[in-house]
Amino acid sequence: MSATPASPLSRRGLLLRAAAVATAAAALPYAEALASPAYAAEPRTYTFPEAVRAGVARAKARNERLLTGARSAGGWxxxxxxxxxxxxxxxxxxxxxxxxxxxxxxxxxxxxxxxxxxxxxxxxxxxxxxxxxxxxxxxxxxxxxxxxxxxxxxxxxxxxxxxxxxxxxxxxxxxxxxxxxxxxxxxxxxxxxxxxxxxxxxxxxxxxxxxxxxxxxxxxxxxxxxxxxxxxxxxxxxxxxxxxxxxxxxxxxxxx
Structure with missing residues (x-):
């Protein structure tokens, strides 16, 4: 018996998934956000909504402004x-x-x-x-x-x-x-x-x-x-x- 093909994601499903990715991205340094499983799992052809891309941009700007690139004892x-x-x-x-x-x-x-x-x-x-x-x-x-x-x-x-x-x-x-x-x-x-x-x-x-x-x-x-x-x-x-x-x-x- 052949497997039943997976149903395509609804628009609502895509938006909910994008919101989850935005939340994860905002909590991570920019480089880590791009490498996160949530981001990597997205189809390469999918374009994130403007709100998601703006959130990632804000996270990148924040980290560039605050992080020195150096770490103290223990790796902080x-x-x-x-x-x-x-x-x-x-x-x-x-x-x-x-x-x-x-x-x-x-x-x-x-x-x-x-x-x-x-x-x-x-x-x-x-x-x-x-x-x-x-x-x-x-x-x-x-x-x-x-x-x-x-x-x-x-x-x-x-x-x-x-x-x-x-x-x-x-x-x-x-x-x-x-x-x-x-x-x-x-x-x-x-x-x-x-x-x-x-x-x-x-x-x-x-x-x-x-x-x-x-x-x-x-x-x-x-x-x-x-x-x-x-x-x-x-x-x-x-x-x-x-x-x-x-x-x-x-x-x-x-x-x-």
């Missing part, structure tokens, strides 16, 4: 501006007097805001301007380049200038190590770098890292990993927590 794209329609925007830091932090949306935002909140509650109360996220790429060197990708923060840089060690008291350092252990090692402290920068905290894993996604989700749903959530003090000297923090510290120090 560096951007030339924040709050300009790209992946980096100002995010609130609930429970603090901070006006907000310019961070990469999604998992980086969840993880770094949580870190800043615990720092505020458990190490030193932060004042406006004492935590900084995105910074322009020009002049950034080494691990500080993560600031330009929205995947890093500086906390109280005036108190912990680059190149200076010993800015934290032992009890503060114990809390700091506990925070890093709670975050599963996806964040590294600049105090462990060869070029010491004790105000810097940055992601060391990439956009597709499963642990990063897991940690971010745990924070978002308020799983009991650090006394329920940031702002609830925990016993950082608990034997198990201290062992986990010490083990991570050894691994990260040795990974210089």
């Amino acid at each position: 794209p560096m951007e030339t501006a924040a709050d300009q329609g790209g992946s980096i925007a100002t995010r609130p830091v609930p429970g603090t007097p901070l006006a907000g932090l310019q961070l990469r949306s999604g998992a980086p935002e969840s993880v770094l805001v949580h870190l800043v909140r615990r720092f505020h509650y458990e190490i030193a109360a932060l004042q406006p301007g004492e935590a900084v996220g995105w910074s322009a790429p020009a002049g950034l060197r080494g691990t500080a380049r993560a600031l330009a990708s929205g995947t890093a923060v500086r906390i109280r840089p005036g108190h912990y200038p680059p190149g200076t060690e010993g800015g934290f008291f032992p009890v503060e350092l114990a809390v700091l190590r506990d925070i890093l252990a709670e975050l599963g090692g996806v964040v590294r402290w600049g105090g462990d770098d060869r070029n010491v920068d004790e105000s810097l905290f940055y992601l060391t894993v990439g956009p597709d890292d499963a642990k990063l996604a897991s940690v971010a989700e745990r924070i978002r749903v308020g799983a009991p990993t650090s006394g329920q959530s940031a702002g609830v003090l925990v016993d950082v000297h608990d034997q198990r927590r201290r062992a986990a923090a010490d083990a991570l510290a050894r691994r990260q120090k040795n990974a210089v």
Whole structure:
């Protein structure tokens, strides 16, 4: 028996398919949009509606304006501006007097805001301007380049200038190590770098890292990993927590 030929797509079907392609294209860098399965599956003879082509053109213009072409630690794209329609925007830091932090949306935002909140509650109360996220790429060197990708923060840089060690008291350092252990090692402290920068905290894993996604989700749903959530003090000297923090510290120090 011969197979029944497939029915041609209706005009409505073509328009719905084109709308789906436009949505996917707007969310991808231009080159990736053209290589995406949704785009590749279209017949070569099909002409996209003007709205679709305009959306792709806007995405291309946005990326040309914002993307530097360079990547920071973990493979995150560096951007030339924040709050300009790209992946980096100002995010609130609930429970603090901070006006907000310019961070990469999604998992980086969840993880770094949580870190800043615990720092505020458990190490030193932060004042406006004492935590900084995105910074322009020009002049950034080494691990500080993560600031330009929205995947890093500086906390109280005036108190912990680059190149200076010993800015934290032992009890503060114990809390700091506990925070890093709670975050599963996806964040590294600049105090462990060869070029010491004790105000810097940055992601060391990439956009597709499963642990990063897991940690971010745990924070978002308020799983009991650090006394329920940031702002609830925990016993950082608990034997198990201290062992986990010490083990991570050894691994990260040795990974210089």
